[in-house]
Amino acid sequence: MKVALLTDCYLPRLGGIEVQSHDLARHLVTLGHEVEVFTATPGPQGQLRGEITPVDGIPVHRLAIRLPWELPVNPLAPRELRRRLKGGGFDVAHVQTGVVSPFAWDSTRVTLDLGLPTAMTWHCMLGQVAPGFAAAGFVRRWAARGVAMSAVSAVAAQPLRELVGPAATVSVLPNGIDVARWRPAEAGHSTGGGTPTTSSGPAAHSPGSAQPPLELITAMRLAPRKRARALVELVARADRLAGRGSLRLTILGEGPDRRKVEAYLAAHDIDWVALPGRVTRDELRERYAAADVYVSPSALESFGIAALEARTTGLPVVGRSGSGIGEFVTHGVGGLIVADDAAMAGALAGLSADRARVARMRRWNLDNPPEQDWTQVAALALGEYERAIALATGRR
Incomplete structure (x- = not known):
């Protein structure tokens, strides 16, 4: 043809x-x-x-x-x-x-x-x-x-x-997506029963030790529809709920809203947000491997290809209801689907406190590659x- x-x-x-x-x-x-x-x-x-x-x-x-x-x-x-x-x-x-x-x-x-x-x-x-x-x-x-x-x-x-x-x-x-390209080498080697292990992701830690910040990541065009500044604001709210220093955020991508986001970070003395810019697919995969949770704040996401790629690497995905993300993320299984920014802030704060849940969702994502x-x-x-x-x- x-x-x-x-x-x-x-x-x-x-x-x-x-x-x-x-x-x-x-x-x-x-x-x-x-x-x-x-x-x-x-x-x-x-x-x-x-x-x-x-x-x-x-x-x-x-x-x-x-x-x-x-x-x-x-x-x-x-x-x-x-x-x-x-x-x-x-x-x-x-x-x-x-x-x-x-x-x-x-x-x-x-x-x-x-x-x-x-x-x-x-x-x-x-x-x-x-x-x-x-x-x-x-x-x-x-x-x-x-x-x-x-x-x-x-x-x-x-x-x-x-x-x-x-x-x-x-x-x-x-x-x-090319599922084989995005799945990490550990995929398919489940420990059984969804029990978190020290190999299940960056959030794993020894019992009784101080928890490191929950590493959040997203990849987006820095444009109004993607809501990068709103994401920073809701993560700041989640950090207050979970306790200062509980969360860190990396926003990958470029676009016309970069200056607005940078100005907001400077005005509020925020040092826990990184803006590395646009990266290659290989670097994106590496950064996903070093993160704990993928976040998608846009309610107008018709599909969410970056979220699907992140989910394939194992990352739990937190996204908005009514978006296309709900078609490859089941709430409470491979991530969380929430109604609004307040609910997203609460969900992120909850994941910061419950690293075992993060590990279980990651394990499920690794054991169940997407259909796309x-x-x-x-x-x-x-x-x-x-x-x-x-x-x-x-x-x-």
């Missing part, structure tokens, strides 16, 4: 859609399929205007123009995109979209006009913008014209189902492509 993968954002930009699109393309090629990527993101040396830059052997069509901050927007792209798709011999198009994805939406209009079977995956929580989409009507029209709709989690799929109506099906196509391995996710993607082809054939 020859697949056109269409996305506003792609490598070298770093983010959820960018990395997931790249990994999906790579795994489809491993399975023997042919993939070409079309994006409005400039190349690593600023390649624009349709230049093709191979990434891991996969052709990437850079239908980008020069804009401030290299914004992945190009209203001139559809004409050239149409020409390349028409002559490319593609069997199916797979569009990756978020709440604001002008290139993806232009691409969908092009693929539908060409009669190219089209699958579309939503990587966002529609939330408060759902009424606007309903009023505009274009998503519902796409579904009616045969676009195979999917979302990365059940919580993200539900408002999309309401948007497209009962005549269309919205599947769940989760994000994927790329072998499963790539198969689900191929199922979506077959569904898109069937929908397009039925319309013809």
Whole structure:
């Protein structure tokens, strides 16, 4: 099968859609399929205007123009995109979209006009913008014209189902990870019965000894939706509940809110928060191995790929109810799912006092790897492509 993968954002930009699109393309090629990527993101040396830059052997069509901050927007792209798709011999198009994805939406209009079977995956929580989409009507029209709709989690799929109506099906196509790469060497060597041992993580300590701080970690883009400053505030509240010096926090990532977070730390004389910036996947895995608990404060997390990676390394995950994290973390088993910031602060304080519970959840995560391995996710993607082809054939 020859697949056109269409996305506003792609490598070298770093983010959820960018990395997931790249990994999906790579795994489809491993399975023997042919993939070409079309994006409005400039190349690593600023390649624009349709230049093709191979990434891991996969052709990437850079239908980008020069804009401030290299914004992945190009209203001139559809004409050239149409020409390349028409002559490319593609069997199916797979569009990756978020709440604001002008290139993806232009691409969908092009693929539908060409009669190219089209699958579309939503990587966002529609939330408060759902009424606007309903009023505009274009998503519902796409579904009616045969676009195979999917979302990365059940919580993200539900408002999309309401948007497209009962005549269309919205599947769940989760994000994927390489489980074997993220699982530590100790995984699968359970001591039995969930009994904590000194090998079960950094929080383990000898009976009667003073407990070290509970090491919290998160990986996020430092942007308002991810709520980095709110996380610092709620961890400070948890530290007061548990006793000063009971918690430490590492926030990995970069973004426009870094200065705000740094200013807050300086204003409140907080020295127990580290901001190392963006790190490689290998370093991220090492940092997870040195931590005790992963924390995700965002209520608008449609999936939570970083949380899934952390959970695969064994870390208990504390996240918000109503987010996609609840689909791979069972409350009280592999982590805690809480309603709000106050509940999250209380949960973190409780874990600081109960290291045995932390160890039990870690052991469970290690003994029960998640289902979202790329072998499963790539198969689900191929199922979506077959569904898109069937929908397009039925319309013809």
